[in-house]
Amino acid sequence: MNSHQASNWSDLAKEFTWKTDFKSELSGGFEKGDITWFKEGSLNICENLLDRNIEAGLGEKTAFFWEPNELNNSLKKSFSYNEVLTEVSKFSNALKESGIKKGDVIAIYMPMVPEAVFASLACSRIGAVHTIVFGGFSKEALRSRLIDSKTKLIVTAKTCYRGNKTIDLLGVAQEASKDLDHLSHLVFVDNSDTSANEQSGLNQISYTDFVKGMPTTFEPVYVEAEHPLFILYTSGSTGKPKGLVHTTGGYMVWSAFTFKEVFQFQDDDVFWCTADIGWITGHSYFLYGPFLNGATQVMFEGVPTYPNPDRFWKVIEKYKVSHFYTAPTAIRSLQCLGDDWVLNSDLSSLKVLGSVGEPINLEAWQWYNDIVGKKECEIVDTWWQTETGGVMISNIPGKTQAKPCLATKPLSGINPALLDQNANVVHDNNQEGILCISKPWPGIARTILNDHNRYLETYMKPFPGYYYTGDGAKRDDDGDYRIIGRIDDVVNVSGHRIGTAEVEDVINKSGLVIESAVVGIPDETTGQALLAFGIVSSTDSSEVLENKVNEAIKEKIGSFSKVKKFVIVKDLPKTRSGKIMRRLLRKVATKDENLGDTSTLLNPDCILEIKKSLY
Ligand code: WTA
Numbered sequence: 001m002n003s004h005q006a007s008n009w010s011d012l013a014k015e016f017t018w019k020t021d022f023k024s025e026l027s028g029g030f031e032k033g034d035i036t037w038f039k040e041g042s043l044n045i046c047e048n049l050l051d052r053n054i055e056a057g058l059g060e061k062t063a064f065f066w067e068p069n070e071l072n073n074s075l076k077k078s079f080s081y082n083e084v085l086t087e088v089s090k091f092s093n094a095l096k097e098s099g100i101k102k103g104d105v106i107a108i109y110m111p112m113v114p115e116a117v118f119a120s121l122a123c124s125r126i127g128a129v130h131t132i133v134f135g136g137f138s139k140e141a142l143r144s145r146l147i148d149s150k151t152k153l154i155v156t157a158k159t160c161y162r163g164n165k166t167i168d169l170l171g172v173a174q175e176a177s178k179d180l181d182h183l184s185h186l187v188f189v190d191n192s193d194t195s196a197n198e199q200s201g202l203n204q205i206s207y208t209d210f211v212k213g214m215p216t217t218f219e220p221v222y223v224e225a226e227h228p229l230f231i232l233y234t235s236g237s238t239g240k241p242k243g244l245v246h247t248t249g250g251y252m253v254w255s256a257f258t259f260k261e262v263f264q265f266q267d268d269d270v271f272w273c274t275a276d277i278g279w280i281t282g283h284s285y286f287l288y289g290p291f292l293n294g295a296t297q298v299m300f301e302g303v304p305t306y307p308n309p310d311r312f313w314k315v316i317e318k319y320k321v322s323h324f325y326t327a328p329t330a331i332r333s334l335q336c337l338g339d340d341w342v343l344n345s346d347l348s349s350l351k352v353l354g355s356v357g358e359p360i361n362l363e364a365w366q367w368y369n370d371i372v373g374k375k376e377c378e379i380v381d382t383w384w385q386t387e388t389g390g391v392m393i394s395n396i397p398g399k400t401q402a403k404p405c406l407a408t409k410p411l412s413g414i415n416p417a418l419l420d421q422n423a424n425v426v427h428d429n430n431q432e433g434i435l436c437i438s439k440p441w442p443g444i445a446r447t448i449l450n451d452h453n454r455y456l457e458t459y460m461k462p463f464p465g466y467y468y469t470g471d472g473a474k475r476d477d478d479g480d481y482r483i484i485g486r487i488d489d490v491v492n493v494s495g496h497r498i499g500t501a502e503v504e505d506v507i508n509k510s511g512l513v514i515e516s517a518v519v520g521i522p523d524e525t526t527g528q529a530l531l532a533f534g535i536v537s538s539t540d541s542s543e544v545l546e547n548k549v550n551e552a553i554k555e556k557i558g559s560f561s562k563v564k565k566f567v568i569v570k571d572l573p574k575t576r577s578g579k580i581m582r583r584l585l586r587k588v589a590t591k592d593e594n595l596g597d598t599s600t601l602l603n604p605d606c607i608l609e610i611k612k613s614l615y
Pocket of ligand 1: 357496
C-alpha cells in the first residue's frame with residue numbers, strides 16, 4: 001500500500017480488491033453514530049490479505065515465523081502466504097460444514113499459536129465475526145462475552161504456555177461454555193499430552209480432526225463494507241465491558257494504511273509486535289495491518305523473561321527483526337534487569353522501535369533509544385485506542401521529528417482538538433485539555449454491541465461534534481501532542497486496560513466490604529497500579545483482605561486486574577449527592593497536597609482518616 005498523504009481515503013481504498021466498487025467515501029457522522037465508509041462497496045478482507053498478496057507474487061514469502069514458548073519445541077515454525085491460505089481455507093470449510101454462516105459470532109480464546117491466526121482469518125473469509133478473548137481472562141469474564149455476543153462456536157487450546165507456567169485453557173473454556181443455547185461447537189488445539197474431558201451438550205472436537213480432509217481452497221464470502229469484522233471487548237469507566245464493533249472496509253483501509261505509514265515498512269523488513277491477539281494492538285498490528293501489506297512477521301507465544309531475561313533480544317537477533325513494537329511496561333521491566341542482556345545480543349537489524357498502550361516515561365524512552373536502539377533507530381510513540389482501530393497520533397520515521405515522551409503529530413486526515421470541561425476549544429499551547437477528534441476516520445468503531453445508545457453516550461455526547469477519547473493531552477508550540485493519561489476511571493496496568501468500576505463491582509459483590517473504591521496510582525514498573533479502599537465490617541487485616549479480594553478478582557476477571565494494595569478505611573469521600581470522589585482518593589494516595597476545595601464534600605473529615613491509613 002502506498003504511503004502517500006491520505007488526504008483522499010478513496011485512493012487508498014482503491015488499492016485493494018473490491019467485489020463491488022464503493023460509491024461514496026464517508027456518510028453519516030458522530031451525531032447519530034451512523035458513520036458509514038465506502039458505501040455500497042463489497043469485499044472480503046481475507047482475500048485482500050492473502051489472495052491479493054499471493055497474486056502479487058508473495059505466495060512463497062514468509063507470512064510469519066512462530067516462536068514457541070519452549071526453545072526446543074519441534075512443531076512447524078514458519079508459514080508462507082500460500083501455506084496460510086491453505087490452512088485458512090481448510091478451517092473455513094470446516095466452519096461451513098459446522099453450519100457457521102455470514103454474520104455468526106465465533107470466539108477465539110487462544111494462546112499465541114499459529115492456529116489462532118488461521119481460525120481468526122477463516123472467520124473473515126466466510127464473513128463470520130470473530131471475538132478474540134485474551135487467554136488471561138477468567139471463566140466468568142469469558143462466559144459473559146460468549147453470552148453478550150451469542151457466540152456459536154468457540155476455538156481454544158488445551159494449554160496456554162507462558163514461561164514455566166501452564167494454564168488449562170480448555171478447562172476454562174469448557175466451564176465458560178456450559179449450557180449456552182447459542183453455543184454448539186468447541187474446537188481445541190491439542191497442544192499437550194493431558195487428556196481432554198468430554199463436554200456434554202457441546203460438539204467438542206480437536207482442531208486437527210475439525211480440519212481433517214477439508215478442501216484446501218475456499219471461495220471468499222463477499223460482504224458489504226460496513227459488515228462487522230470483529231467484536232472486541234474493552235473496559236470503560238462504568239458498567240460491564242463494551243463489545244466494540246469494527247467493520248470490514250474502513251478497518252481494512254485504516255489498519256493497512258497506519259501500519260505502512262507509522263512504521264515506514266519496506267518489503268524485506270521483519271515486523272514483531274509483542275501484543276497478544278486478544279488486545280486491539282494484536283488485531284491491528286499483527287492479524288491485519290502487516291499482513292495486508294504483505295509483511296513478514298514474528299508471532300511469539302512466550303514471555304520476555306523465559307527461559308532467560310534476554311528472550312526478546314534473542315528473538316530479534318534470530319529473525320533479524322527490523323521493526324519492534326511493544327509497551328512501555330515491558331520496556332521498564334526489561335530495563336530493570338540490566339543492560340547486559342541487551343548488549344549480549346546482536347540487534348543490528350533494528351530500524352524502528354515502537355511504543356504503545358500508555359505514556360512512555362523519559363527513563364524508559366531513553367533506555368529504549370540508547371541501549372536497545374543504540375541511538376540509531378527511530379522511536380515511534382503511537383497513541384491510539386481500541387475504539388480508534390489504528391494509530392491516530394505518532395511521529396513518522398524519516399518524515400516528522402520524534403520527541404521523547406510525546407506522541408507528536410496526528411496522522412494525515414486526523415483532526416484532534418483539545419477541549420475544556422465546558423466544551424470550549426483550548427487554543428493556547430501548553431495547556432491541558434481533553435483530547436477529542438473532530439471528524440470520523442475509516443477505522444473508528446461503529447457501535448457497542450447490543451447498546452448503540454451507550455456508544456453515543458460514551459463517545460459522541462460528551463462534546464457534540466467530536467469523538468471523546470477519555471484522555472487528557474497538551475499541545476506544545478510545535479503543534480506536538482503529549483498524552484497525559486486517562487481523565488476517566490479507566491486505568492492502564494501493564495498496558496492492560498481496566499475499568500475501576502469493574503474491579504469495584506467484584507469487590508463489592510465479594511461480601512468482604514460494605515463499600516469500596518478503586519483508583520489507579522503511578523507505578524514504576526506497570527505504569528499504573530490499582531489501589532483499593534474498602535469500608536469493612538470484619539476484623540481481618542488489610543493483608544488478609546487483600547488476598548481475599550485478589551482471589552475474587554482472579555476468578556471474576558483475571559489475575560492481571562489484581563489490586564496492589566487494599567486499604568481499610570472508615571469512610572470514603574463523597575459528594576453531597578453520594579458520588580465517591582475517586583479523584584480525591586487518587587490525590588491523597590499520591591501525596592498530592594493540592595486537593596482543591598473539599599468543603600463541598602459530604603464528609604470532609606474522612607480525608608484525614610484516609611491519610612492516616614495510608615501513611
Ligand atoms: C493509552 C491500546 C499515551 C491511552 C492501543 C488510551 C497511550 C488507552 C498511548 C487505550 C501512547 C495508548 N501514549 N497513552 N502512545 N497509547 N495509550 O484501548 O490512555 O487498550 O486511551 O488501546 O491507552 O488503550 P487500549
